[in-house]
Amino acid sequence: MGRLEGKVALITGAGAGIGRATALLFAEEGAKVMVADFVPAGGHETVKMIKEAGGQAAFVEADVSKSADVQRMVNLTVDTFGRLDILFNNAGIQSKFMMTADTPEEAWDRIFATNIKGVFLGSKHAIPVMLQQGSGVIISTASAAGVIGLPGTGAYGASKAGIISLTRTMALEYADRNIRVNCISPGTIMTSMSPGAIDPENVPPFHQSQAMRRFAQPGEVATVALYLASNDSSFVTGTNTVVDGGYTAGVPKQKPKKPATG
Numbered sequence: 001m002g003r004l005e006g007k008v009a010l011i012t013g014a015g016a017g018i019g020r021a022t023a024l025l026f027a028e029e030g031a032k033v034m035v036a037d038f039v040p041a042g043g044h045e046t047v048k049m050i051k052e053a054g055g056q057a058a059f060v061e062a063d064v065s066k067s068a069d070v071q072r073m074v075n076l077t078v079d080t081f082g083r084l085d086i087l088f089n090n091a092g093i094q095s096k097f098m099m100t101a102d103t104p105e106e107a108w109d110r111i112f113a114t115n116i117k118g119v120f121l122g123s124k125h126a127i128p129v130m131l132q133q134g135s136g137v138i139i140s141t142a143s144a145a146g147v148i149g150l151p152g153t154g155a156y157g158a159s160k161a162g163i164i165s166l167t168r169t170m171a172l173e174y175a176d177r178n179i180r181v182n183c184i185s186p187g188t189i190m191t192s193m194s195p196g197a198i199d200p201e202n203v204p205p206f207h208q209s210q211a212m213r214r215f216a217q218p219g220e221v222a223t224v225a226l227y228l229a230s231n232d233s234s235f236v237t238g239t240n241t242v243v244d245g246g247y248t249a250g251v252p253k254q255k256p257k258k259p260a261t262g
Contacts, residue, residue, distance in 0.1 A: 002030030003230040008081040010034040010073065012064050012122060013091030015042025018141060018189060020049075021218035022088060022225045027055030029226060031086065034077040036062045038091070056081075064091045064118030067125075074125040083133055086229045087126040089119040089140040089163075097152030108155045115159035116166070123170060123181075130179050139228050140167055140183040141221075144244040147185055160185070164240045171238030180237040182228045187244025188215045211246030 009026045013019035015037030023033050027050040035050075035057055037043035043059040050057040060076050062069040077084050093114045095107050119140045130136025145153045146160030163183055171181040221243050227233050228241070242248055 002028065003226065003232065004086070005030030007031045007085040007229075008034070008077065008083050009086035009088065009229065010036060010077045010084055010122075010126070011088040011090055012036045012062065012073075012118065013038075013141075014046050015039050016046075018186065018218045018221045018225075019088070019090040020046045021222040022090065023057070024049060024053070024055075025219070025222045025226055026086070026229065027057060028053065029230070031229075032056040032081045033058075034073070034080065035059045036064075036073045036091070038063050064089075064122060065113035067121050070118075070121040071125050074122075074129060078129060084126055084129045084136070085133075086137045086139070087122055088225060088229070089122045089138065091118055092141055092143075092160075094153070094156040099152060100154040103155055111155040112159050112162075115156070116162040119163050119166060123166075127170075127174065127179065131174075131177055135178040136180075137229050138170065138179065138181045139225055142167070142183045142185040142240060144185050144187045144242060144248050147240070147242060147248050167240065168238045175237055180228075180233070182233070182237060182239045182241065184221060184224050184228070185240055185242045185244065185248075186216065186221050187242075187247045189221060190215050190217055211249060214245065216243065216245060 004026055009031045011019050011023050011033060014023040014035040023035055023046050027033050033050060035043045035046045040061050047057045047059045058080050060073045062073040064070055091114060093111060095111060123138055140163050142163040143160035145157040146164050150157055167181055167183040224241055224243055
């Protein structure tokens with residue numbers, strides 16, 4: 001029996017990257033998955049992949065920055081599968097790297113509307129369902145950029161730091177109501193949002209110096225989400241799990257140079 005057998009999960013941004021990898025893993029572990037995404041093509045493809053593997057899934061198109069869309073996706077999840085046990089607030093966006101004073105106000109507003117407001121709205125509409133059920137799990141995707149300062153990521157980093165703070169607050173608010181709330185802070189993951197994909201001509205040096213000397217695959221974040229969603233983490237709430245290959249631990253040691261010969 002899978003670790004999420006009998007559970008229903010709603011995953012935003014599930015049309016690609018971390019969201020898709022998590023949707024596939026959750027379904028493999030027995031969950032019924034509502035795939036939510038702003039881009040229908042990616043969302044439908046994720047559902048197809050789950051069904052072809054023998055799992056159960058459905059798709060809902062949603063803009064997580066809009067309350068009506070978020071309410072609809074929560075309602076559709078309950079109407080389709082009968083309950084909502086796990087909400088993974090994974091949808092997020094970022095922009096090209098730019099200094100704070102050069103950041104357009106509209107870019108700042110757009111990033112905050114999706115990244116932090118999306119987590120707020122998802123949680124706001126899912127929590128009443130979970131309270132009525134008597135249990136629930138909320139997971140959100142933050143970022144290593146929300147843990148430490150990274151030049152050129154002012155809006156993105158601030159929005160992700162907000163997710164970490166909101167996670168801790170909600171965990172305290174609902175711990176005695178059997179709702180656990182945690183977040184994950186990935187480092188650089190090989191997705192369409194990775195620095196090279198967003199801005200191929202301007203990849204900052206700090207993305208090339210992770211301690212483990214590589215970028216992660218989406219599935220390496222999905223396995224952490226599975227742990228937080230399952231009963232394996234039954235006494236875990238209010239945490240931020242960093243999955244960054246050691247990047248936020250500090251400056252990695254330099255590889256020793258080969259001795260000169262001659």
